[in-house]
Amino acid sequence: MNVARDHPRPAVVTYDGLPASSGGAHALRLRAPRKAWSAVRSFVDACAQTNDAGTYTLRLWQGGPADVTARLRDIASSRLGGPRTQDRVGIEWRVRDEAVDDVLDALATAGAGAVTEYGQPLASLVWNTDAALLDPATGEPYPDITPEAFGRFAVDAYGRRLGVSGVRASIGTTASSLSLWLNLPADERLARAARHIEEHVPVRLSAKHWRAWRPTRDGSGYRSVKIASPLAD
Numbered sequence: 001m002n003v004a005r006d007h008p009r010p011a012v013v014t015y016d017g018l019p020a021s022s023g024g025a026h027a028l029r030l031r032a033p034r035k036a037w038s039a040v041r042s043f044v045d046a047c048a049q050t051n052d053a054g055t056y057t058l059r060l061w062q063g064g065p066a067d068v069t070a071r072l073r074d075i076a077s078s079r080l081g082g083p084r085t086q087d088r089v090g091i092e093w094r095v096r097d098e099a100v101d102d103v104l105d106a107l108a109t110a111g112a113g114a115v116t117e118y119g120q121p122l123a124s125l126v127w128n129t130d131a132a133l134l135d136p137a138t139g140e141p142y143p144d145i146t147p148e149a150f151g152r153f154a155v156d157a158y159g160r161r162l163g164v165s166g167v168r169a170s171i172g173t174t175a176s177s178l179s180l181w182l183n184l185p186a187d188e189r190l191a192r193a194a195r196h197i198e199e200h201v202p203v204r205l206s207a208k209h210w211r212a213w214r215p216t217r218d219g220s221g222y223r224s225v226k227i228a229s230p231l232a233d
Contacts, residue, residue, distance in 0.1 A: 008215075009150065009215040009219060009222075010144060010150070010186070010215075011212060011215070012183050012185070012213050013183075013185070013186045013210060013211065013213070013230070014155075014162070014181065014182060014213060015181075015182040015194075015197075015205065016180070017180040017181075017182070017205060017206055024177075024179060025178055025179035026177060026180070026203035026206075027175065027177050028175075028178055028202055028203060030176060031174060031176075032108065033108045033125070033171050033173065034108055036169075036171050037125075039202035040178060040202065042202075043200045044131065044167060046134075047196060047197055048165060049132045049134060049141050050130070051129070051131060051132065051164070052130070053097055053129070054130070055094070055127070055129075056094070056097070056100055057084075057092055057095060057125070057128075058076055058080065058095050058123065058126075059090055059091075059123060059124050059126060060073060060076065060091045060092075060123045061090040061116050061120070061121075062089060062090050062116070063116040063118065064115060064116050064117070065113055065114070065122075068110055068113060068114050069122065072110060072114070073091065076091075076093050076106070079102045080094070080095060080096075081093075095125065107123060107124075107171065110123065110173040112174060115173070115174055120175075121172025121174045121176075122174075123173050124170045124171060124173070125170075126170050127167070127168070127169045127171070128167075129166070129167050130164050130165070131164075131166065131167055132145070132146075133145070133165050133183065133193065133197075134196075135189070136192060136193065142189075144185070145184075147163040147164050148163070149163050150162035150163040153221060160181055162222060165181055166181040167180060167181075178203055180201075182197065186213075190230045193230075194229070194230040194231050195231065198231055205229070205231065206229075207229040207231070208229075210227050210230065211224040211226055211227060212225055
């Protein structure tokens with residue numbers, strides 16, 4: 001597929017997996033926290049260069065078994081210190097890079113009963129990071145897909161911009177998920193870029209959430225249209 005460039009500013013193709021209206025994330029078919037985390041890291045290592053370490057957060061929700069909740073809270077307090085926030089819904093801790101393994105151990109040993117009264121994971125390690133996708137032909141980030149190339153155009157009020165991809169993984173006690181915001185080249189490189197992602201990502205990409213972003217006629221911004229999945233061919 002080729003998206004024509006008819007303006008000095010480039011076009012770009014994005015994959016939004018998945019929008020909030022569709023549940024917000026892909027479910028990982030890996031119940032064990034360590035296996036889920038390993039699958040996410042393997043995908044990111046193969047397909048992207050993270051711009052920084054990102055942020056790690058441990059979230060412990062209310063409404064679960066009292067004994068499991070108390071055990072997870074004690075482990076978190078001893079290894080992470082005081083919580084960042086606490087309210088009637090749950091407790092949240094900021095996790096340092098060196099404590100990620102400790103948190104994964106705690107999630108893995110919580111057991112199958114570590115769910116809330118609504119059947120959701122009782123606790124989750126959430127990783128948010130910006131990233132630059134790698135060109136499979138070079139193994140390096142695409143040099144023309146940067147926030148600056150697209151005028152730092154803001155896609156929404158949540159901080160997402162054209163030219164920078166994002167990964168949000170939620171590794172839970174009983175289930176995990178992966179949310180993706182991917183920026184791919186809008187030219188002859190697109191099909192190969194999409195196939196490279198498909199080969200490594202631990203979820204099935206949706207055919208419905210691909211968009212082409214083209215500059216407006218006056219060059220002041222961007223407008224998007226839905227496109228067919230480049231994996232459909």
